[in-house]
Amino acid sequence: MPAASNTMTNTVLITGAAGFIVSNVAKEYLSAAPEARVIVFDKYKGDDLAQEHLRPYADRVEHVFGDIRDKALMRDVVQTYRPQEVIHAAAITHQAQLERDDPSVFIDVNINGTVSLLEAVKADSGLRRFVYVSTGGVYGEPSERSPAGPQGEEGPFDPPELYAVSKYTSELLVRRYGKLFGFETLRVRFADVFGPMERATGARTTLSLPYGMMRAVLEGRTLKVSSSALDAKMDIISAEEIALAFTRLLLQPGLPHDVYNIASGQHLSIRDLLEAFRSVEPRFSYVETTTAEADVTADPSLTRGRYNAYDVSRMRDLGWQPRPLKEQLERYRDWVAHDPVNRCPATSPARS
Ligand SMILES: NC(=O)c1ccc[n+]([C@@H]2O[C@H](COP(=O)([O-])OP(=O)(O)OC[C@H]3O[C@@H](n4cnc5c(N)ncnc54)[C@H](O)[C@@H]3O)[C@@H](O)[C@H]2O)c1
Incomplete structure (x- = not known):
């Protein structure tokens, strides 16, 4: 030092x-x-x-x-x-x-x-x-x-x-x-x-849904989403x-x-998130499956507490407002496109 x-x-x-x-x-x-x-x-x-x-x-x-x-x-x-x-x-x-x-x-x-x-x-x-x-x-x-x-x-x-x-x-x-x-x-x-710089560091192994969507695109595979998860909501x-x-x-x-x-302050369904990503990345596709076969599962009955939309009025009172979701997804897509191998890697480092 x-x-x-x-x-x-x-x-x-x-x-x-x-x-x-x-x-x-x-x-x-x-x-x-x-x-x-x-x-x-x-x-x-x-x-x-x-x-x-x-x-x-x-x-x-x-x-x-x-x-x-x-x-x-x-x-x-x-x-x-x-x-x-x-x-x-x-x-x-x-x-x-x-x-x-x-x-x-x-x-x-x-x-x-x-x-x-x-x-x-x-x-x-x-x-x-x-x-x-x-x-x-x-x-x-x-x-x-x-x-x-x-x-x-x-x-x-x-x-x-x-x-x-x-x-x-x-x-x-x-x-x-x-x-x-x-x-x-x-x-x-x-x-x-989600967004730029997301990857497994060894301290976090659960990666975001947009990361998973991007990986599916990079691997040329269709993302499998359980039918019930489509109506689950997140902020x-x-x-x-x-x-x-x-x-x-x-x-x-x-x-x-x-x-x-x-946070975004919005309660967004997984279906809407998948569709928003599909609209900015036409190579992305998903299919509804059973829970047992799915890459993505979520419980739609969990809507309050940590699963709720967050009240961001304190941040808004300071004049902050997030860009629209599609723009956020486009920026992430473009960031990954620059160097997909390193910016959206397939492998996870083990915890050190
Ligand atoms: N990712 C999310 O959705 C999310 C949601 C809510 C809060 N957070 C919080 O945001 C913060 C950042 O999380 P992130 O998602 O960017 O995860 P991350 O794993 O990418 O970043 C955490 C960093 O902490 C470092 N770290 C872990 N243990 C350490 C140690 N003992 N000494 C020094 N460095 C150490 C890791 O190497 C890593 O780079 C965390 O405090 C997390 O609790 C994350």
Whole structure:
């Protein structure tokens, strides 16, 4: 790690930025804030996509590889770069088999990793804000308490699996450390996400439906979708739109809230998503099958809680509005078309 100090520039430490969503955030922020410098902290060294993605801004980007749980390293990173903002997104996302085989890994990476970073920044008087990237998974399974209208930031909360439990716990830890040590905190929660930079990093094995649709096109195969899944609904958005929303939050002085949903705000059926993709990518085709034969299954009865459309009025009040879905899909199609082998790979790296 080079010796570095931070005087005039705004330095942002982003954990998990070699991965999918926040690599888009890093790029958008670097584009919108010409004085900003970004420290990409991640464990993932598996491909060159993250470096390639940020290459236009290479003179304002440092890549540091390491494990968020390494307390000494995190102290060193904070003391070296003295970030004014931290965006913490490094995490392992839900994997049913892993949760059974090794439940403590979710606690270790997602909770202890957060604490490791919070301990590193707590004494740094230069830190202005700590942003925690959370998930709509904290809203949990539908219950009679779940709102029928869009799911707002106020809950109710009932995180079921350890991934969501760990994310909600981290939200509370971040908020408390901020109060104790005098830095601002912000939490953001996403619903389903697709878009540029999505690939298996070893920390996330469940890839989005648009990723699966793109893979089907690249393999020249028809996607098999269970009949019941066609009517299932989701709130899904491109990571590029998230990056625009996120950047708006980062650049806005004095936010009125400390937690924001970032999602489309629309409840879209899988049928409508498939049709929207077919309209922008004529090579794409799908066929209805039984659940047993399907590549894509989903339960249409799950419409509330985490499966609901999210209330994004807080983001809209800041003037943010996502581009239309078709445009988001076109942009993703074009991004993949540039280098399909690396940008929409068939194989998944094993968890390291
Ligand atoms: N993909 C989604 O639909 C979705 C939805 C809601 C919330 N999120 C949240 O968004 C964030 C980013 O997720 P993503 O979908 O981009 O996944 P991702 O796997 O592409 O990115 C996560 C990154 O964290 C890194 N990481 C994992 N463990 C680490 C460790 N111990 N030390 C250092 N780095 C580590 C991984 O290498 C990876 O690059 C996560 O916090 C996730 O909980 C994702």
